[in-house]
Amino acid sequence: QVQLVQSGAEVKKPGASVKISCKASGYTFTSYYIHWVRQAPGQGLEWMGIINPSVDSKSYAQKFQGRVTMTRDTSTSTVYMELSSLRSEDTAVYFCARERTATTQDYYFEYWGQGTLVTVSS
Amino acid sequence: QSALTQPASVSGSPGQSITISCTGTSSDVGGYNYVSWYQQHPGKAPKLMIYDVSNRPSGVSNRFSGSKSGNTASLTISGLQAEDEADYYCSSYRSSSTPVVFGGGTKLTVL
Numbered sequence A: 001q002v003q004l005v006q007s008g009a010e011v012k013k014p015g016a017s018v019k020i021s022c023k024a025s026g027y028t029f030t031s032y033y034i035h036w037v038r039q040a041p042g043q044g045l046e047w048m049g050i051i052n053p054s055v056d057s058k059s060y061a062q063k064f065q066g067r068v069t070m071t072r073d074t075s076t077s078t079v080y081m082e083l084s085s086l087r088s089e090d091t092a093v094y095f096c097a098r099e100r101t102a103t104t105q106d107y108y109f110e111y112w113g114q115g116t117l118v119t120v121s122s
Numbered sequence B: 001q002s003a004l005t006q007p008a009s010v011s012g013s014p015g016q017s018i019t020i021s022c023t024g025t026s027s028d029v030g031g032y033n034y035v036s037w038y039q040q041h042p043g044k045a046p047k048l049m050i051y052d053v054s055n056r057p058s059g060v061s062n063r064f065s066g067s068k069s070g071n072t073a074s075l076t077i078s079g080l081q082a083e084d085e086a087d088y089y090c091s092s093y094r095s096s097s098t099p100v101v102f103g104g105g106t107k108l109t110v111l
Helices: none
Strands: A004-005 A011-012 A018-025 A036-040 A046-052 A059-061 A069-071 A078-083 A093-099 A109-112 A116-120 B009-012 B018-023 B035-040 B047-048 B064-069 B072-077 B084-094 B100-101 B106-110
Touching: A004 A093, A004 A109, A011 A018, A018 A116, A036 A069, A036 A109, A046 A069, A046 A078, A046 B100, A059 A069, A078 A093, A109 B047, B009 B018, B018 B047, B018 B084, B035 B064, B035 B072, B047 B064, B072 B084
Parallel strands: A011 A116, B009 B106
Antiparallel strands: A004 A018, A018 A078, A036 A046, A036 A093, A046 A059, A069 A078, A093 A109, A093 A116, B018 B072, B035 B047, B035 B084, B064 B072, B084 B100, B084 B106
């Protein structure tokens, strides 16, 4: 069965960086785009960006340009999301999510990781 | 401020039907049939309930249906059940540098 397993909770100080992993299993890793979506406490969902694990192409939301980096490791079927220059407003649960359709970008998130809480506090 | 506008809350009694609206613009909801809906229970990851405006993924109850008219998409849940109580988010493709936009979410209370 398809699974996305994320790394554990993080506590960071303002100005630091955080790198979250998302390990995929149960399907062909390079056949599906992966997205990152975050959710601040008590707030809605916010799209951060997308990575194509096959060709390592990425696209980021304008809001996060310059602060976010998405990478992948095909040998371990893992994608990573690094967010730098953290501020208190970045405190949120970060989710990775796999698209519904193989090889074609459809922007529908059918499988989700369990979420990783990142707390930014001095 | 969210890109797509949803009511903050809706409620209904078991067995009733409710509809949640999601209003965007001609650059997103109105311009493309790439609208989806997600259900999220507290402390859980969202679950895809509707895609392509009105299609249900395998395993999603046919009590959930989607539609669209102009710049507004709608999610209807018929035969409300206690387990439907959750937050619901709409999403749409948008022709911009940020191609995915979400609504602010609607809290459904089953009375």
